[in-house]
Amino acid sequence: MENGAVVLGVITTKNLDKNNTNNNTTMIRTVLACSLPHATRAVAATTVPRALAAAALAASPVPWTAAPARGYAKKTDKKGASGKKGGKNDAAADEDAEAVDLDVVFDVTKMKDQLDQHIAKMRAAWEHFFLGKASPTMLDKVVVAHKKAHVPLPQVAQISLKDAHTLLVIVPDENFTKAVETAIRSSGLNLNPMPDTKNSLKVPVPKPTAELRQSLAKQVHKVAEDTKTKVRTVRQHEISRIKAFKGAGVSSDDKHALQQKFEKVVHTAIEQIDALAKTKTKEVLGQ
Incomplete structure (x- = not known):
């Protein structure tokens, strides 16, 4: 059996x-x-x-065991579940958890720092436009041929003021003095160095002529325009990123509002460049 x-x-x-x-x-x-x-x-x-x-x-001596009871799965409430047909409360919670903060993803402060750096470089370039007043930094960008290499003048000579309108250049190696003189004369700074001692040169800084002033004014304008181009390039890059961004909870209105913030910063930078260029132009023209 x-x-x-x-x-x-x-x-x-x-x-x-x-x-x-x-x-x-x-x-x-x-x-x-x-x-x-x-x-x-x-x-x-x-x-x-x-x-x-x-x-x-x-x-009976034989143990009797009850048949196991069959369990049935409890039907879940679709309205309250977290699946595709979740309730309104769960859907709202998920949306809040996935929401993206555009101000964090696109930091307008970082962009402003980039623009400020471009403006600082513009002002540094203008500092080399000299108008009759001597300054040791006038010769910082002069390059000298030295031992089959080209090096900045400050690395091979000491530059100081002899008087308000004259520079004094001391060359430790007197055999190299002639090479330094040639480099200054051909630098395009309209300077005419003259021997002072065996290992030094005096460099008079002439008063600017009307022709030189006009030339400098054009250079001021060019540097300003180049800087504005760099600013617009930064702007275009950030705006393109914003338009292409796809994040949960980010609407077209959110993107538009963020773009306006960036545009405002760029507009302010452009106005600052124009104002600085106007002031510098008046300076070089002697107005």
Whole structure:
């Protein structure tokens, strides 16, 4: 026999003695003991009287194990789930968690720093436009041929003021003095160095002519325009980044508002360049 149900099935009311309960109990106990320990309450109830079967099963030495109860998955509420059809509260929470702060991604302060650097370089370039007043920095960009190499003049000579309108250039190696003189004369600064001692030169700084002033004014304008071009290049790069950006919760209105911030900074920088160029132009023209 394969299981206790089959064995128990041979016991019917015809086999039982209604007047001798003890004998009936012994019979059922014997059958159950010979079977596998998997007889169930349902089978016993269908083959023998309910009360008798219960008593027999309770008295049986074979352990009786209840059949495991089947569990059913609880249906989730789609409206409150966090899936595709999540509730309004969950959707709002997800949207807030994924929202992008454009002011962090596109830092207008960093762009302003870039523009300020371009303006600073412009002003530094103008410092080399000299108008009759001597300054040691006038010769910073003069390049000298020295030992088969080209080096800045300050690396091979000491430059100082002899007076308000004259520079003094001291060359430690007197054999190199001639090369320094040639470099200053051909620098395009309209300077005419003259020997002072064996290893020094004096360099008079002439008063600017009207022609020189006009030339310097044009150079001021050119440097200013080049700087504005660099500023516009920075602007174009940032605006392109903003337009191409795709972030959660970022609308076209958000992008437009950010672009306006950047445009305002660029506009301010352009105005600053124009104002500085106007002041410098008046200076070189002697107005």
